[in-house]
Amino acid sequence: MSSKRPKTDATSWGKSSDIGDKSTEQAKFANKDNTPGAMHRPATKFHHKIGDPQFPAEGNNRYHLYVSEACPWAHRCHVTWILKKLDGVVGLTLTGWKLENISHSPPFDDYHGWDFVDSGSDSYSYKEPNNFSHIEELYELAHPGYREEWESRGQRPYYAVPVLYDTKTKTIVSSESAEIIQMFNSAFNSYGADSSFDLEPASMKKQIEDMNAIVYPTINDGVYRCGFCTSQQAYENAYNSHWEGMDSVEKILGESRFLTGDTLTLSDIRLWTTLARYDTVYYSHFKTNRSRISEMPNLYRFLRDVYRIEGVSSTLNLEWIKKHYYWSQRMVNPTGIWPLGMPTEDKAYWEKSDDLPEIYTL
Numbered sequence: 001m002s003s004k005r006p007k008t009d010a011t012s013w014g015k016s017s018d019i020g021d022k023s024t025e026q027a028k029f030a031n032k033d034n035t036p037g038a039m040h041r042p043a044t045k046f047h048h049k050i051g052d053p054q055f056p057a058e059g060n061n062r063y064h065l066y067v068s069e070a071c072p073w074a075h076r077c078h079v080t081w082i083l084k085k086l087d088g089v090v091g092l093t094l095t096g097w098k099l100e101n102i103s104h105s106p107p108f109d110d111y112h113g114w115d116f117v118d119s120g121s122d123s124y125s126y127k128e129p130n131n132f133s134h135i136e137e138l139y140e141l142a143h144p145g146y147r148e149e150w151e152s153r154g155q156r157p158y159y160a161v162p163v164l165y166d167t168k169t170k171t172i173v174s175s176e177s178a179e180i181i182q183m184f185n186s187a188f189n190s191y192g193a194d195s196s197f198d199l200e201p202a203s204m205k206k207q208i209e210d211m212n213a214i215v216y217p218t219i220n221d222g223v224y225r226c227g228f229c230t231s232q233q234a235y236e237n238a239y240n241s242h243w244e245g246m247d248s249v250e251k252i253l254g255e256s257r258f259l260t261g262d263t264l265t266l267s268d269i270r271l272w273t274t275l276a277r278y279d280t281v282y283y284s285h286f287k288t289n290r291s292r293i294s295e296m297p298n299l300y301r302f303l304r305d306v307y308r309i310e311g312v313s314s315t316l317n318l319e320w321i322k323k324h325y326y327w328s329q330r331m332v333n334p335t336g337i338w339p340l341g342m343p344t345e346d347k348a349y350w351e352k353s354d355d356l357p358e359i360y361t362l
């Protein structure tokens, strides 16, 4: 137990001052609601870039991606890794689905983050290169004293996935999904990635940023603002803002196939990984329950449209997603019981295609 740990009765995740480096997207779209009990996502720690002097672009698995199939932020990276054909270029480890002993209240001694015990779904067997048992060990290797830094502020250590790790310098390049997917899109094109398509064309940067400005705060982080808050007022604020965002995206997708037109971009991948979890998890577990995705015609069409792109469905592990949220997040669901009978467990939910355009090829 840390001797420096201050006494705190904090019960919510993060503080409004935890936005870290002000230039990050997360800081730009941080939750502005200072109602007691509002959820504030802490800043991730590592923001280096492939191309920085100590992290030159290189293939042959010098760099290694850690993702949990449960996590929507990590899932963005996994989808981009698949679409850019980075297998053999950037290594991959899938963690298990459990986050054991996660809590918003101290003590945090038994919290070690994602485990590698039951690593990977059946279709993958990518080994953790350091033989670690938990991701805590990776964070401590990259930044000795990482746990202590958080605990000395009275906070749970934030062992976030995704992580892009450098096997050569044994440190973390980035722990921020928005930045990792941009690197995957462009940094490895001369090292084996599929360079024939661009998920962030320069001519569309502004439209992509405009979409992210809606999707990040109201939808990607918005569902967590609904689910992780600890007061009625904070929940109602988060819920209203979330549905404002959902309604505007439903409208946008009524006018174009993807968020910025006819071309799939990183914005679509960012939206998709939240929608893919929605009817299984967020609707009930996070109380976002005004409508299911299957009741929003354009969002539902988009969800199934992207699901059909080659490779995408292989990244969706609904069983682990369900177990992870309902079992791990005891501060939301104290019994840890996961529900049965989810409509998303029926293949027809994903494969209904009468209202879909032809399959999108990259």
Ligand SMILES: N[C@@H](CCC(=O)N[C@@H](CS)C(=O)NCC(=O)O)C(=O)O
Binding pocket: 026, 044, 070, 071, 072, 073, 074, 113, 157, 158, 159, 160, 161, 162, 175, 176, 177, 178
């Ligand atoms: N801003 C981060 C968010 C990542 C994040 O919060 N991941 C969660 C899982 S959904 C996590 O790993 N949490 C572990 C923890 O809280 O210690 C990103 O986009 O990469």
